[in-house]
Amino acid sequence: NSIIGDEYRWPKTIPYYMEDDLEINAKGVILKAFEQYRLKTCIDFKPWSGEANYISIFKGGGCFSSVGNRRVGKQSLSIGSNCDRIATIEHEFLHALGFWHEQSRADRDDYVNIMWDRISEGKEHNFNTYNDNTSSSLGVPYDYGSMMHYSKNAFRNGTEPTIVTKIPAFSDVIGQRMEFSDSDLLKLHRLYNCTQGSTFLDSCDFERENICGMIQGQGDKADWVRVAKADGGPNTDYSNMGKCTGSGYFMHFSTGTANTGDTALLESRLLYPKRGYQCLQFFYYNSAGPSDSLKIHVREYDNANPNGKLRFIKTIDGSPQDLWQLHHVSLDVKKKFRVVFQGTKEGSGTFAGGQSLDDINLSETTCPEFIWRVKNFSHVMENTPTNTSIFSPPFTSKEGYTFQMELYPSGKAGSPGELSAYAHLVAREGDTGQIWPCPWKQITMMLMDQHPHIQKRMSNQRSVTTDPNMKATDSDRFFWDDPRKVGVEVTHTDGSKYFRGPGSGTAVYLTHLRAKSRDFIKGGDAIFLLTMEDVSHLTVTQPLPSTTQQPVTTAVTTTVTTAPINLCLSVQCLNNGVCMVDEGKAACRCVVGDDWWYYGDSCQYKGSIMDKTTLALASSLSVLGVMLLVTAVSVICLKKKYKKHANNSSVVMENISA
């Protein structure tokens, strides 16, 4: 529920400053959290460039934030040890954006029972509610699935839950720390008048007859057809897996009935990119002939090509399989465009099947690098003993480091009923070109929520970063050193040998209960999306705002001075004051409240209305005292003057009289 009052709102683009004390892994995950905000909401983030109010993210003693924009200049938000999970970071930023916890909304007693006698002594205040004059639930029903909801055991004094949901099925749903729920997003959209995610472009599951505005391309000899099943496969779509009668559609190009050389073009609606890079994701079922091809193009529009110009991107190499395969294609489009799927019957043989597409998503984000699909995952979870792991294939990043994911489908000792996940570096005999210990690579392990719509997914992800200085426990060896030095030799399923370094990860990656929820397992399979990204740039201090002003123009990019000097580097503002450059001089802008303020060159003094009243009273009394003094002196002087005057007059009178 949100704090009522427009003064608590941030602008839609929030300035942030990452303090130096943050862990590098945390910095990387914070950037990933920002990407989720950009994909799913209209909230964006930008490095602080001198705005009056900004969020300073630092490594405090825990994970905490204020609620709403407090308009104090530098507003702190802590991402401390163990807070470097994407959902935790999104949670703290939802506070900063103006949200309290879900169970503190005014109507919560209609939905949960608070077990007051099970709460630790002195912690009862954590279960207060806000009335609807202070908070608004924005017309959204109570959300057990909110990432802002406490878990059932919050602040308990024993072993019994402190929150009992009135609908028992939600008992273990509350307290999810995976991703934004639909209601979290709806509330955020309403609070900030969002219309769409800033990096989202399109999504289509082909459930509606309008096929999301996609069109059949011109000049082709065959068509893609919207069907619920196809000869030669698949028998169901991927969105619903055929679970719902009367729904479950996908697009199919029947190569079996086409002539050799026939092509079928399926083109998306017109799209308008902002960032210049995109990720196209889709599920592809290939039951066509082995030589038939699926190619991805973009049709780009500009003044020279008002009807669009086709540009080839890549050929999809999904060999025929009885399976919906997940594919990612990175695009780099900077002008108005369409995505084009081109199916071609290349071979001359007769095959009954064809090419099928479903659950297409296009966003201005980077694509995950690697896919690890674990088939019959429910069976694997139920039948793998605790403390037993399976490994993904080794994947090599674009920088030449190889890694693999280790998964304990039934958890490790002490964590039964969990999925446990670890990342390992890998090296083969003869590998060259890497720097050891491996410096600052962030490995992300994401269990994909296979919901058809990318904005509604609640995927579970954890990241670990290779700190080249980290020592192995009870050893002088570097943890992320060359696996040939610190690892063990293992044999791959194909008989080849390689070395595997120690793993870093978590025994509590995801509970089985949550893994069985949503679309984490679809068609029996789980899909892990893995990436290894260089985060060495995050070891550098975020630049402070420059003293020079950028000219307000998009055409010219020169700056006023060529060598900006940060005058604020030598100025320290106390009490959360913010240094700003005003007319070429550094000056502190001090924090101000309703009835108090800081002042002084470095905001070292504090004033308040009470001080001001005292000052006014003292001044008045002083003035009164001075006035009384002046009056008394005046009276005495006048008295003396007239007395003297009177004395002089009498003498004269005497003389006159004489």
Added chain:
Amino acid sequence: TTNVLDYDVDSGRDLDIFDINEEAGLNLVEGDIVLDERQTR
């Protein structure tokens, strides 16, 4: 098999935000909310 060399970033415990803050000795409003001077008063 269990890899004894594994490093657990969570020390094997599934800590929620509120547990992390409690262990850190913080006693914040609703576990993770900081109030400013005006709200505190």
